[in-house]
Amino acid sequence: MLTSVLVLENGYIVTPYRVIKNGVIVVEGSKVVDIGVKNEVKIPADSWRIDVKGNIVAPGFIDIHVHGGGGADTMDATYDVINTISKTHARGGTTALVPTTVSAPLEDIIRAINAVKEAMVRGVEGAKVLGIHIEGPYISVEQKGAHDEKFIRSPSREEVERLLEYSDVIKIITAAPEVDGCLELGRVMSSRGVLMSIGHSNATIYEVLKAVEAGYRHVTHIYSGCSMVRRIRAYRYPGVVEAAFLVDDLTVEMIADGKHLPPHLIKLVLKNKPLDKVCVVTDAMRAAGLPPGRYRLRTIEAIVDEGVAWLPDRTAFAGSVAKMNTMIKVLVDDVGLPLQDAIRLASINPAKIIGIDGRKGSLAIGKDADIVVMDSNLDVLMTIVEGKVVYRSEALL
Ligand SMILES: [Zn+2]
C-alpha cells in the first residue's frame, strides 16, 4: 500500500456515544486519528479514501464466547482452525474474539490454549484473537447442555496449577461455583486477572453470592445452562438467572440469536439489568457460516437446521450458528432496540466486561481502528481490524 492513512467518508457513524451523519473517520496505522462530520475533519492529501455511501459505520464487534465457525472448532487446536474462525466471524462484523473450549481432558484443553496462543503471537487474517475462554469441564452435570458428561469434573489442584501456567492466555473461565473446588478456582484465577463467569450452573442464590465473594463477576449465556427458581424442601430459592438480575456486580451475556433467547426473554434481561451490564455473544459452533446438516461437536453430534444447532434428540440447543451481525438484526428488528443500543451490546459492553475498553469497543481518537460497515439491512459490507481491511463484500465498491 502506498499510504498508511485510510479515510472512510460519507458514513452514518454510530459510536457508543453519538451518531454522526455524513461522518468521516481517519485511520493511521492501526489507530483512529480523527472522527467527525465532514467539514470538521482534515483529510490528509495522500490518503486511501473509501466512500461508504451513507452506510452504517460502527465499532467492530467483540465476541467473548465463540467455539467455532467456517467448519473449524477451537478444540481442533491448530493455528489454522483459529485463523478460520477469525476469518469466518470477521464476515459478520467481529473484529476481536475469544475462542472458547468445551469440557474435555486437560491435555486437549491445553492443546487448544497453545493454538490460541500461537494465533495471538503470529496474528490472524480476520478478527483479532484476544485470548481463550475455558468453558467447562468444571460445571454442573444437571446443567450440562451440549457438554459431554464424561468429561465434567471438579478442578483438581494439579489441573488448576497447569492452567495457571497459561493465565496470560486465559481471558475467561466459565465454571459452576457450587461444584467442589470452584470457589477456590475463582479466587486463584480472578486474582490473576481472569474473568470468572458462572455458567452451566445449578447454583442457588446463596451459592452465587459466595461465588461473587470468590471473584466471579459474569454470567455465561443467561437462561442457557442456568438454574432458575429452585424448590428445595418446598422452599423456593432464586437460581442463577434471578441472582444475575439481583446482583449488580454481575454482568451477563446473551446468545441473542432469537433461538436460544427468544425476543421476549432478551427484553426481560434488558429490563432487569442496566444496558451497560449486558453483552451479546454468538456461542457459535463450527457450522456458523456453513449450510444446515450434521456436524460433530467433539464427541457429540449436532444437527443444524432452523438457523440453530441442536443435540440429535432435539432436547437442547448445541450452540448457535449466528454471527454477531445476526444478533444486531434480532435486537433491532425483533426486540425493537435502538440501533445504537444494539451496537453497544456488541462492542463497548463486551470490551468493558473483559477490561479492554481503553483501546477497543468504541470509535474515538486514539482507539484501535476496529470498524464494521453495514447496510440498512444490517448485512456487513466491510470489516476493518486495527486499520486493516480484512473483509469487503462485493456490494461495496
Ligand atoms: Zn455453554
Ligand SMILES: [Zn+2]
Ligand atoms: Zn459455549
